[in-house]
Amino acid sequence: MPVATANADATDPPGVLILHSYARALPSGIVVENTLRKIIPDGFNAPASVYSEYLDVEWLATQPRYAAQEAELLNNKYRERNVRVVVASGNYALQFVTNFRDRMLAGLPVVHLLVDKDSLERTALPGYVGKPIDLDPTPTLHLALRLHPDAKRLVIVLGGNSTPRDRLWERLTRLAVSRLEAGVDVEFLTGLPIPEIRRRLGAFPRGTIVFTAGYSPDPEGVSPRHSVERMAEASAVPIYSQFDSYLGTGVVGGYVTPFEQLASDAGAMVVQLLKGATRSSQIASGPLKQVPMVDWRQIRRWHIDEKLLPPDTIVKFREPSAWERYGLEISILAAILLLQVGLITALLMGRRSRRQTAAALGESQRQLSLAAAAARLSAWTWDTSENEHGSASRRRRRANGEKTTSIRFEEVLGSVHAGDRENLRRAARRALRTGDDLDVEYRVVLADGAVRWVAARGRPEGGDSRRLFGIALDVTERKTAELRAAEDRNALRHMSRVSMMGQLSAAIAHQLYQPLAAILGNAETAQKMLRRSELDVVELEDICKDIVSEDRRATEVIRRLSDLYKRDRLETKPIDINQLVTETLDLLRTELIVRHVDPRKEFAASLRAVDGDPVQLQQVVLNLVLNAADAMAEANGDRRVTVRTEARGNDVRLCVIDNGPGSAENKLDTVFDPFWTTKSGGMGMGLAVCRAIVAAHGGTITASNNPEGGATFCVNLPIREMT
Amino acid sequence: MSDSSPTVLLVDDDAAVRKALSRVLREEGWHVEVFESAEAFLVRADHVADGCLVLDVTMPGLDGLELQQRLIQTGKAMPIVFVTGYGDIPMTVRALKAGASDFLTKPVEAEALLRAVRAAIEQGASVRRARAATAKLRQRYDGLTPREREVLTLLVTGALNKQVAATLGVVEQTIKFHRAQIMERMEAKTVAELMHIAARLEIGTPSEPPAQSQH
Numbered sequence: 001m002p003v004a005t006a007n008a009d010a011t012d013p014p015g016v017l018i019l020h021s022y023a024r025a026l027p028s029g030i031v032v033e034n035t036l037r038k039i040i041p042d043g044f045n046a047p048a049s050v051y052s053e054y055l056d057v058e059w060l061a062t063q064p065r066y067a068a069q070e071a072e073l074l075n076n077k078y079r080e081r082n083v084r085v086v087v088a089s090g091n092y093a094l095q096f097v098t099n100f101r102d103r104m105l106a107g108l109p110v111v112h113l114l115v116d117k118d119s120l121e122r123t124a125l126p127g128y129v130g131k132p133i134d135l136d137p138t139p140t141l142h143l144a145l146r147l148h149p150d151a152k153r154l155v156i157v158l159g160g161n162s163t164p165r166d167r168l169w170e171r172l173t174r175l176a177v178s179r180l181e182a183g184v185d186v187e188f189l190t191g192l193p194i195p196e197i198r199r200r201l202g203a204f205p206r207g208t209i210v211f212t213a214g215y216s217p218d219p220e221g222v223s224p225r226h227s228v229e230r231m232a233e234a235s236a237v238p239i240y241s242q243f244d245s246y247l248g249t250g251v252v253g254g255y256v257t258p259f260e261q262l263a264s265d266a267g268a269m270v271v272q273l274l275k276g277a278t279r280s281s282q283i284a285s286g287p288l289k290q291v292p293m294v295d296w297r298q299i300r301r302w303h304i305d306e307k308l309l310p311p312d313t314i315v316k317f318r319e320p321s322a323w324e325r326y327g328l329e330i331s332i333l334a335a336i337l338l339l340q341v342g343l344i345t346a347l348l349m350g351r352r353s354r355r356q357t358a359a360a361l362g363e364s365q366r367q368l369s370l371a372a373a374a375a376r377l378s379a380w381t382w383d384t385s386e387n388e389h390g391s392a393s394r395r396r397r398r399a400n401g402e403k404t405t406s407i408r409f410e411e412v413l414g415s416v417h418a419g420d421r422e423n424l425r426r427a428a429r430r431a432l433r434t435g436d437d438l439d440v441e442y443r444v445v446l447a448d449g450a451v452r453w454v455a456a457r458g459r460p461e462g463g464d465s466r467r468l469f470g471i472a473l474d475v476t477e478r479k480t481a482e483l484r485a486a487e488d489r490n491a492l493r494h495m496s497r498v499s500m501m502g503q504l505s506a507a508i509a510h511q512l513y514q515p516l517a518a519i520l521g522n523a524e525t526a527q528k529m530l531r532r533s534e535l536d537v538v539e540l541e542d543i544c545k546d547i548v549s550e551d552r553r554a555t556e557v558i559r560r561l562s563d564l565y566k567r568d569r570l571e572t573k574p575i576d577i578n579q580l581v582t583e584t585l586d587l588l589r590t591e592l593i594v595r596h597v598d599p600r601k602e603f604a605a606s607l608r609a610v611d612g613d614p615v616q617l618q619q620v621v622l623n624l625v626l627n628a629a630d631a632m633a634e635a636n637g638d639r640r641v642t643v644r645t646e647a648r649g650n651d652v653r654l655c656v657i658d659n660g661p662g663s664a665e666n667k668l669d670t671v672f673d674p675f676w677t678t679k680s681g682g683m684g685m686g687l688a689v690c691r692a693i694v695a696a697h698g699g700t701i702t703a704s705n706n707p708e709g710g711a712t713f714c715v716n717l718p719i720r721e722m723t
Numbered sequence: 724m725s726d727s728s729p730t731v732l733l734v735d736d737d738a739a740v741r742k743a744l745s746r747v748l749r750e751e752g753w754h755v756e757v758f759e760s761a762e763a764f765l766v767r768a769d770h771v772a773d774g775c776l777v778l779d780v781t782m783p784g785l786d787g788l789e790l791q792q793r794l795i796q797t798g799k800a801m802p803i804v805f806v807t808g809y810g811d812i813p814m815t816v817r818a819l820k821a822g823a824s825d826f827l828t829k830p831v832e833a834e835a836l837l838r839a840v841r842a843a844i845e846q847g848a849s850v851r852r853a854r855a856a857t858a859k860l861r862q863r864y865d866g867l868t869p870r871e872r873e874v875l876t877l878l879v880t881g882a883l884n885k886q887v888a889a890t891l892g893v894v895e896q897t898i899k900f901h902r903a904q905i906m907e908r909m910e911a912k913t914v915a916e917l918m919h920i921a922a923r924l925e926i927g928t929p930s931e932p933p934a935q936s937q938h
Contacts, residue, residue, distance in 0.1 A: 506809060510781060510829075513808030514737045517829035521743030524833035525750050543746070550739050590809060593783050 012082035013047035014274055016040055017074075017105070019097065020054045021090030021114075022217060028114060028245050029054075031259040032089050032266075039267030044274050051078065055093055071100035078105060085273045087266065088112045091119040091164070098123045109273050113266040114259075116168070129269050131288045133257045135168075137176045137211065137242060139290055140254035144209050144240040145184065147252070147304045152207040153185045157231065159215040160191025169213040194227060198234035210239040211254075214246065225249060238302045242290070247316050252302065253294030262288055378472050380458070384409040384428060385466040409468075417443035417451060428468060432460050438468060441475065453479035507591035512557050515550040522547050560587055563615055564622075574609035574720050575617060577652050581643050584621040595639070597629045602644040608719040610652050616693045617717075623686040624656040624713050631660035631711060651699070651716040659710040663703065671703050690715075729844050730774035734758045734790070735806070736782040740829070744777065744806070747833045748840065761785035765793070773851070775824070775843040777836070780807035780814065788814070791821055802843035802850075806831055860920055863909050871908070874901045879921045 018036060020029050037050050053074060086108050088094040094112045097104070112120070112130035120132045145151060156173050159166035170190065177186050189197065194215070201210065212231060214224030225245055232239050232250025242254035265288065292310050296318035299306060309315070409428065413421050420442035431438035438458040443451050458470020522543045529540060560583060585592075585599050592599050610617075625641055632639040642657040663671060672691040690713075694701045699717040706712055731753045735741045738759070745755045758764040762784055780787035787805060794800050805818050808829035815826045824843035827835060867875065877887045884902070888895040911917035 506811070510808035513829040514740055517806075517808065517831060518737070518739040518743040520830040521740070521747045521833060521836075525743070525746040528750055528833075546739065546742065550743075553739070590781060593781055593786075594809065598783070 012080075013049050014044075015049035015051060015078070015081050015083040016085045016087060016270055016274070017078055017083045018050065018052045018087040018089060019074075019093040020052065021092040022054060028243070028259050029089065031245070032113065032263045035260055035263035036087065036267045036270070039264050040270055040274075043268060043271035048274060049081070051081070051083070055096055067096065068100070068103075071096070071104040075104040084108065085270050086110045087270060088115070090114045091116065091123075091168075094119070094123050094128075098125055101125055111266050111269045111273065113262050118168070129273075131262065131265055133262065133288055134290055135172055135242075136290075137173050137213075138179065139292075140240055140242045141176055141180060141211060143254060143292055143310070144211060144238075144252075145180075146310075147308050148209050148238065148302075149308075150207060151184055151209045153187065153204075153209070154180075155204070155208060155210045156186065156188045157192075157197060157201075157210055157212040158188065158190045159213075159227075162191075163216040165216040166190075173211070173213070194230050197231060201231055201235035201237065201239075204235070204237045206237070208237040210235065210237055212239060212241050212251075214241065214243070238298065238304075244293070247293060247295050250298065251295065252298040252304070253292070253316075255290035256293045257288055257290055258293075379470070380407070380412075380456075380472055381461065381467060381469040382407065382409045382412055382428065382458075383467050384432065415444050415446075417445055419443070431458070431468060432465055435460055438470060441479070452476045504588070504591050507589075507594060508557070508561060508587065510590045511587075512554055515554040515557070518550045519547050519554070522550070557587075564618065571613055572611050573614065575612050575614055576609055577607055577617075577645050577654055577717070578603045580614065580618055581621055581645065581654065584618050584625065585643065588622065588625060591626075592629060592641075595629050595633070597632060597639045597641055599625070600640060600642040602642055604646045607645060607647055607652055610697070610717040611720045612697045612717065617697070620690045620693050620715060621654070621656075623690050624715075627686055627713070628656050628658035628660065628711075631658050631662075633660075635660050647719075648716065650719055652719055653714055653716050655712055655714040657706065657710065657712045659706075659708075662705040662709060662711045672701065687713075728752065728754055730754045730756060731777055731840055731844075732756050732758065732764065732768055732774055733777045734761060734764050734782075734787070735777075735779040736760055737779070740779070744831075744836070747836060748777070751837055751840075753840070761787065761790040761793075764790065773844070773848065775802040775804060775840055775847055777804050777806060777840065780805055780818075781809045788818060788821075791818065791823065795821065802847040804836070804839045804843050806836070857923060860909070860924055864924055864926070866908055867905060871901055871905050874898060875905050875917075875921065876926060878902065878905075879918065879926055 016036075018033065020032070022029060033052060040048055040050055055070070083105060086097060086105055088097045088110055089112075091114075094110075094115050097110055107127075110125075110128045110130075112124075112128060113133075115123075115130065115132055116135045117132045120130075141154070144154070154177075156177065158169050158173065173188075180186070189200065192200070204210070210231075212228060215227035217223050224243070228239070228241055228246050228251060229249035235250070239251045240254045241251045242256050244256045244259045247253060247256070292313040294309065294313055294315055296315050298304075299309075299315070413425065416424055424440055424442045427438055427440040430436070436459075438456065441453060441455045444454050445451055452474055453476045454472050455475045456470060456472045458468045461467040461469050526540055526543045529536060529543075564587075581601065581603070585601070588599070621643070625643065628641040629639070632641070638659065640659050642655075644655045644657065646653050646655075672687045691701050694715050694717070697717055699715060701713065701715050703711060703713050731748050733741060733745055733748065733755055734757075735744065736759055741757050741759070745757050748755045756768070758767065760782055765785075778787045778790065785793070787807070791803055794803075800822065802824040803818075803822075804824055805826045806829060807814075807826070810826065810828050818826050824846055825839040827839060864872070873891065874887060877890060882890070884895050884898045888898045891898070906912075906914075906917055909917060909920055911920055
């Protein structure tokens, strides 16, 4: 058998080709893509190229002739690139690989994932490895019945048998239901249009539970996840489903195959193959276990008894209770309270003997400081007086036998990180002036240079306007976690931007090809003209001038692009919002043309600058404009998106107005939540990322419907403070 | 009809591209007219008989593929060379299926563009030549008497003079006379040539019975 790597260019790093089943990035596909792109370079520990191709099965299924062409194309494209492993994601990608096994990258090992057991048996050939997924709905049906002991009716909702996926689910659920030993009536609803199924779901009486696998992706762009979301929105009864990515759409949950686990297992296999493992013999590949996973909000919504959940259940979207959030702090305070009670008791009892009391006090204090040390907790009294009077009053108190741990506030400030000193001073002054509680976090620099985060709570000591007392808690761990979370959010912002740029890549390439086409045409004409005996100097000069200006135009496109691909480093500078919007709309020009959207600008004549990070603010504008374009994707007639800027007191306001269908009133509050999406392709992060960026700039973002139709998203950003 | 200086109609929304491509085409000696949008083309373009259209796909308003459809629907189809920076396979398939002469991607090499335009002009010219020839034959056919057309239709089915005479209820001599008349008027030297002409005019095929097409 000819091995494709034989004629590969030895200088290329080893490569991996990921074949996705669908043209559009479905949520599962995104998880697979991101996980593999992380795991493979990490695990291989040497340069490796990861290529991705989306097969568009819906289209290929209707065009068998093109499937062969596609295979040939892929073979030509990757034959020379030192590809060592092919990853097939999904049943259809694997089917494709098997169909063209001898023509496309023949002989390479194949790692598959997201392929179910039955399909695997039909399509697998020697040289394939991977963990098949178990699609058996039985565990999920059992879970549903267990969580709803009173259920009388089970309704199975499936797509209309028009696709292999629908047929597969029909077969699987019928088999599972036939084995079900429960006293419920079972009813199948297959192939109903979504509006109809929504109506039925909304009318189901209590005691009904629903299982669905979602509808197959359809050419209109409705993903299975989206279909499930539409059902859950309208349903009067709980819905169960068994896909990882459906959690959060409103379903309760089910026994799911964790996609991320699946993808990282597949990634590990790829790494082993890249490192030279010889095919399946050395690689473990049993089926992946399904795990119970539920959405906590749905558990609450349907009043499901939490105790009925299997012990290994993964609970998602749980809002942490006060105890979970502040458990450590609460237990420390409780411990201190107990010690105090103990101390008081000891004092009362010890009235008989001063010695006894003193001993008890000493003991309590020792225990207290022990507990405090263990909890990194300390009690303090700060004295903010700066003159002799303050010292005198301290001495007087000491002379009166008052035991004080008071330290001068200036000494406290001395050990505080320079960056937080002013903030702490201001907070202390405010507390003393207003009598309110002090609640502040700051960094302390220890003698060895280590930096710890401290949270201090306190209040003014009664009667003395210069003294504060309270407790301080070392919160370094929590703060570190918070900062890490902020970093993660940053990475998410970056990722969401890069994935958006990926969607736009074809349109942006077009913007680059325009100047390149002009340059090429001009230069080739000039070459021909130079071969003539008579030179038209005027024309040649004009050609050169055009080449220079088109070259600049191409450079500008590349500069803006590379800005957007830059890893986030928050840099703040004064920004002219009008110019930012103009540049962003330029970048989107082709994309909007292709989508038949007409962009309009309504700018305030002169705007004060705002302080901000240009890349991030541009991301906000990009997101809002694309979001508007998406909202109008199905609208007939004019598709307009207007970007309006105006000055509003101390704010600059930027509004993006579309004339799409608008949003349901009750959804306007939730559009900024993560994973909220009505699009099949989107991750649902766009608006959440917008809100996070705007908040980080001290601004606000709002959504509303226009009286004449469509929706408006407005961002308010504070203008630059003159200092 | 002469191909010496055909007209190339260029539609692209990008001014710089328009200028550069028209330079490439003019340098080749062609007459070039430029349009900044499909709408402008529909308003201003004279229907040029011997030219070809160099058309961008991605444009605001009516795009290139839509313009192609519009021209087909209004009976103004002409050879089209698409030039796009935003092409994918389905788009190419659509354009070629609708009769596009070529589908090039930006940035396009001058030689490739010239070759495609040359081929498109030649394609247009040969279509026109064929159309003109057919029109001439049609004209001759229209000059036949109703009786002669009837006879021709029967002859095309392969019937002998005798059988035609029986069908029409006349003597064989009359048919022979009609046949000679038909051959002369259709300028056919042999019966085989006459059959060929009839096939080209689709006489005797069920899709277009000539007797009805004349009303």
